[in-house]
Amino acid sequence: MIRAVWLIVRKDVTVEVRSRELAYTTVFFAISCVLVFAFSLVQEGRAAPGVGPGVLWMAIMFAGNLALGRTFERERQSETLRALMLVPAPRPAVYLGKLAGIVVLLTLTEIVLVPLVALLFQAELLSHPFWLAAVVLAGTFGFASVGTLFAAMLVRARSRDVLLPVLLYPITVPVLIAGVRATVAIAQPDFDADIVRFWFALLVAFDVVFLTLALWTFEPVMTD
Amino acid sequence: MPKWFQPATLVCGLMFAATPFVIASAPYESTMGLVQKVFYYHMPSAWMFLGSSIVCGIASVRFLASGDARHDRTALAAAEMAVLFGLLTLVTGPLWARKAWGTWWVWDARVTSSLVGWMIAWAYLILRQYGGPGSEKLAAGLALFGMANVPFIYISVNYWRTIHPATTVVPKLPFSMGFPLIFCLAAFTLLLVLLMKLRMRVAEQQSRLDSLYLSLDEQR
Amino acid sequence: MTSVDFEEVSAEDVSRHFGRRRAVSRMTFRATRGMILGLLGPNGAGKSTLLAMLATLLRPSSGTIRYGTFGLSGGAALRARIGVLGHDLFLYPELTARENLAFFAGLYGIADGDGRARAALERAGLETRGDDPVASFSRGMRQRVALERALIHDPRLALLDEPFTGLDDASSGALLRRLRTLRESGAIVILATHDLDLAEGLLDHALFLREGRIVESVVTPGGLRSTYRSVIGR
Known part of the structure; x- marks a missing residue:
């Protein structure tokens, strides 16, 4: 199982290092999102106070949706996802491998996004870097764990491009709320660790519950 | 006479009696005025919305676990009911809120959770409609996730300050207002059950028709 | 297993x-x-x-x-x-023929994946092109790699x-x-x-x-x- 997960992650990384398509498009798309938000929210040379965290999470979720769609489009091109379902490894290994790849890709995107948002929206995001990293990672993981399952199961469906955000965004509302609230608390001058801890705990609970559910549902939803 | 005719007549009678007789005879609430009466529709719809969502979630889990198409038909019918009653809830809610809180829309915990839940129910139907063959399994997965999500949505949204009247006000209502409310709750429950049954019958007949069609094909 | x-x-x-x-x-x-x-x-x-x-x-x-x-x-x-050769070939175009074969050999639990991939390339008559990405192959060459991929675990x-x-x-x-x-x-x-x-x-x-x-x-x-x-x- 672990070996299969590792092989799939390594394969995804090799493909990505060679084409760089996903990394470039996702990062650039995230930057474009931030710019669109900046032009709509910055007035008279100043960003409205407190919008930075919201912009950060919106950019993560939009870029994440795009990245999820593209990764599985790649597995669909020559039906390699079917080939992965045929190997004797346990099927959830395929899910875990794809999930790990998505999380790595989104983390890379966030490394670009966080300083950019902090700069353009005058948000003090980096005053508590460890908390920020923990919150962003937990949120990304929760978003990706639901997203990977949905994107995988939509590979066979018609109009999957539109269906993915339609299904994914309502389900990941708690991630958005908790992520934004925690980031707002981190960026505040009078830092309140209790608030951050509460939202972080909620994110971790979300991650645990939905990862478990996804591992359980992957096999039944993928076999027809 | 089809066998659902009598229950249907009963439910229609109850529903038609609700507005002109029971609700009209309830006392006029002085601060809220006439708008208060929308509450007799709002709360029962909200409960039916919640109930059908739960039914949809449970039926979906059973369908995923067993692959039995009967559970899938229940889930589909319940999801349609959830969208219907959710819409009623979300339309009547702002009417009440405008008078009670002074704004059409508040980002209150229950309002927001209902909105998100309603969107999930709708996403479920969209997926089944446009997902192509095999989408009923996928929709069941979505319903399971939607159900598991309820506590998370509720807790996270709850931190945005709640101004919804607590459910505990209901037993404290005077009888003259409590009776119409309970009457409406009962009528709405029966309406939900009836609509569910009819919808499941349609789905069942559809699948019977499909299998007849297939067996016809066989004999050719 | x-x-x-x-x-x-x-x-x-x-x-x-x-x-x-x-x-x-x-x-x-x-x-x-x-x-x-x-x-x-x-x-x-x-x-x-x-x-x-x-x-x-x-x-x-x-x-x-x-x-x-x-x-x-x-x-x-x-x-x-069971080994399956699909109509859509089941190959990653960005990876080389050797990487494709070794990847699937690994997933089928074969210990010496590289050795197996080498033997498969020989059978496909593609020893010299093994390190080129599959995307650069003609349809016929891809088909040969795909067949060896399907049979990599001696099904x-x-x-x-x-x-x-x-x-x-x-x-x-x-x-x-x-x-x-x-x-x-x-x-x-x-x-x-x-x-x-x-x-x-x-x-x-x-x-x-x-x-x-x-x-x-x-x-x-x-x-x-x-x-x-x-x-x-x-």
């Missing part, structure tokens, strides 16, 4: 429908070791659906498929004994969907030889094709399919084309 092995594959009264469309209708047949079974028929005859069911990717709506004493519940251990049951697509005469000849070796090594080969000329003389058993049904079943067939014309038309 317990190992699974079987002498024969059998389908009994197998049907699969999608909504009202019956893709496969009450098919019954058997294939034993050392045998090449051909599924012949026009597009939409149900060949691919049948192969997907034999590959455990689709469940039959009714009827049973058995692999010796095992049913579809054989799970991962059963999948380890007992090989399911091949249109293996002759895009092959020139020389490659087709090589493929025919490869399939005969496979038969001699005791594999069960089931292949779907509409290329009757190439299938002529290769098959031990031919099933002619039309609109999801077996319309004719011929053992050690000859004159495939005339049979095809009489049972399927055109």
Whole structure:
């Protein structure tokens, strides 16, 4: 199982290092999102106070949706996802491998996004870097764990491009709320660790519950 | 006479009696005025919305676990009911809120959770409609996730300050207002059950028709 | 993982429908070791659906498929004994042929993946192109890599969907030889094709399919084309 997960992650990384398509498009798309938000929210040379965290999470979720769609489009091109379902490894290994790849890709995107948002929206995001990293990672993981399952199961469906955000965004509302609230608390001058801890705990609970559910549902939803 | 005719007549009678007789005879609430009466529709719809969502979630889990198409038909019918009653809830809610809180829309915990839940129910139907063959399994997965999500949505949204009247006000209502409310709750429950049954019958007949069609094909 | 092995594959009264469309209708047949079974028929005859069911990717709506004493519940251990060449080749275009082969060898739990990949490249006649990305290959070369990918774990049951697509005469000849070796090594080969000329003389058993049904079943067939014309038309 672990070996299969590792092989799939390594394969995804090799493909990505060679084409760089996903990394470039996702990062650039995230930057474009931030710019669109900046032009709509910055007035008279100043960003409205407190919008930075919201912009950060919106950019993560939009870029994440795009990245999820593209990764599985790649597995669909020559039906390699079917080939992965045929190997004797346990099927959830395929899910875990794809999930790990998505999380790595989104983390890379966030490394670009966080300083950019902090700069353009005058948000003090980096005053508590460890908390920020923990919150962003937990949120990304929760978003990706639901997203990977949905994107995988939509590979066979018609109009999957539109269906993915339609299904994914309502389900990941708690991630958005908790992520934004925690980031707002981190960026505040009078830092309140209790608030951050509460939202972080909620994110971790979300991650645990939905990862478990996804591992359980992957096999039944993928076999027809 | 089809066998659902009598229950249907009963439910229609109850529903038609609700507005002109029971609700009209309830006392006029002085601060809220006439708008208060929308509450007799709002709360029962909200409960039916919640109930059908739960039914949809449970039926979906059973369908995923067993692959039995009967559970899938229940889930589909319940999801349609959830969208219907959710819409009623979300339309009547702002009417009440405008008078009670002074704004059409508040980002209150229950309002927001209902909105998100309603969107999930709708996403479920969209997926089944446009997902192509095999989408009923996928929709069941979505319903399971939607159900598991309820506590998370509720807790996270709850931190945005709640101004919804607590459910505990209901037993404290005077009888003259409590009776119409309970009457409406009962009528709405029966309406939900009836609509569910009819919808499941349609789905069942559809699948019977499909299998007849297939067996016809066989004999050719 | 317990190992699974079987002498024969059998389908009994197998049907699969999608909504009202019956893709496969009450098919019954058997294939034993050392045998090449051909599924012949026009597009939409149900060949691919049948192969997907034999590959455990689709469940039959009714009827049973058995692999010796095992049913579809054989799970991962059963999948380890089945090799599938899909119509869409199942290869990553960005990876080299060698990487594709080694990746799948690893997933099939083969210890010496690189060695196995090298041997497979040799059989495909692509030793010199092994380190080029599959995207740069011609359709015929890809087809050869895809076939070796499908057979990388020496499956007992090989399911091949249109293996002759895009092959020139020389490659087709090589493929025919490869399939005969496979038969001699005791594999069960089931292949779907509409290329009757190439299938002529290769098959031990031919099933002619039309609109999801077996319309004719011929053992050690000859004159495939005339049979095809009489049972399927055109």
